[in-house]
Amino acid sequence: MSPLSLNRHTERELVALCLQGDRMSCKELFELYSGRMMALCYRFARDANEAQDMLQEGFIRIFNKLDLYSGEGSLEAWMRRVMINTALKYRQKHIDKHKYSEIDNVPLYATTPTIIDELSKEEILKLIQELPDGYRMVFNLYVIEGYSHKEIADQLGIGESTSRSQLVKARSLLKDKLLNLIKLAG
């Protein structure tokens, strides 16, 4: 269900008003979805500032491309897609020179942590944010957004096999981080 239990008719009305250039409706739409979109951006970004930039760029794109929303399917799902594309483009523009160097030394051993329930959303978000760029993108797209490896490969311009390997490494690294966090917490 959409935020504030908006029914689809209301969403459509809001979209129609936005398309007519009604800024108050644009603001209303922004306020309805900005929290969720911020959390989404936060997962793709390195820090809160970057997430805010992504959010801003993403909403500008949403408002400029709103006429492309067919009305079929959830508005939020469509907005998430636009926001993800924006976040990926943003990250591509700000590629880290050493994004893979530190990762190659990470042992790729599987573990079975059951500690996720013990952590808050913010803590998990923070850990995901600490993942290197490539891993974070693939992990977010596959695990949270439900993209297939083929979709990820197309989206990021990489091979499917690369997407798979990045996901394995991301999982492994995230699990290590989770374990470390638990250890530190005592």
Place this chain on the structure above:
Amino acid sequence: MKNFDEKIRDKLFGAEMPVASGVWDSIEKNLDRKDKRPVIWIMMLMLLTGLPALYFSVYHEAGRHVDHSRIMSDMNQNTSDAFNSKNMSASLSAPEQTAKLALIESKSSKAVKSLSRKDKQALGFQIVSAASNRSSLFYDTEESLADDFSRSSLSQLSVLDDDINRIPGEYVYSFPDREDALFGTKTECPRFREQWPLLYSFTDVSISHPSQSLRTQNSESSELVGIRSQSESSLPSFGVRTGFGYDFYNGLFVQAGIAYNQINIKFLHRQEDIINNKTSIVIDTLFNSEGEILSITRDTSVVQEIGIKETRGTNTFRMIDIPVEIGYHYPLSNKFSLRASVGIALNVRTVSSGYMLDANAESFRYDAGDSAYFKTRTGLSYLANLAVETQVSSNIYLNAGIRWRHYGTEFNASENPVDQSFTSLGLSAGIRYRL
């Protein structure tokens, strides 16, 4: 793995985070700015194409709707001048002068009719040799039509025009300089030609081979320049432009317009990459001497298979420019002439998309909106043309030649440490239309 993924997803998918208060204000400002962009573009296009078109259309229309009173006045003046000229006056006898005056003043056409054929010809009347001769205004076989000469409004001229199927052998008075304007057989206006006699419009297309130059001032990126030079090679490119120009009598000409150019670069990059992952599970079971299991340890490891990843595509640079040129027109023979020109092109918009290498020499795709890699600001490029031209009709010229252009170091940006410039050399073909 499923369990781990699902737990993460359940925790994060619907999560919300607080948003800073100033974000909406920034978005709103940006939306306002975007709204104004089309208006600016429309205004620029209107300035570039609208004004010359408007100017031309005004005079074009003037040619269709002749200012009758003005032309009538000119015509009277013209006829009087001819009559009063020294040669004409000297060759006419007193009765002839009286007859012509009578004709000009249109008090009576009888004086004209009373003249002999020779005298009529001496006065400037011409004999109609064919019914299709449309250059005549007045003829003496119809008294009423001769009387039309006296009327101040040339509305009657349409009657004359309709009644132009005259009988061969009749006398007419010719105004060759004004005939087209009077009868509207051409759409041009005398005033327009007088003011801008050598104004022309032009359109041409070109195909070229661009050579790309990559440079960097950052020593750390010099290796990247070498790798990129190997990955990027030129493909045939093209351009089209249109505009207006003016030929001066001393051979110089100036022209300006709007141009679209597209440069194509082939991108081909091969790099080592993970092409497959093999997962191996090793289970170690430790038994004691009695065959009982002491411990079981399981290790899962992923072995990466390294292969060659190939990325290929076409990088395009689409540019809209305003070229301004000055040149010299040199006649080679009666049929051909040489037109040489140099100029600058103001780049108003460049959109680029394709593939490039990042600082780690890894390929990635960039889109038209990624201004962090290629700037879209205004810039200058330099151009030179040399063409041979031939005239195919009274106001149409065809030309073909070579075109050189240097785009400067325009295509760099904050996230792209490599300066990228192009120099293209190609063939051009075009048409000029004298307005």
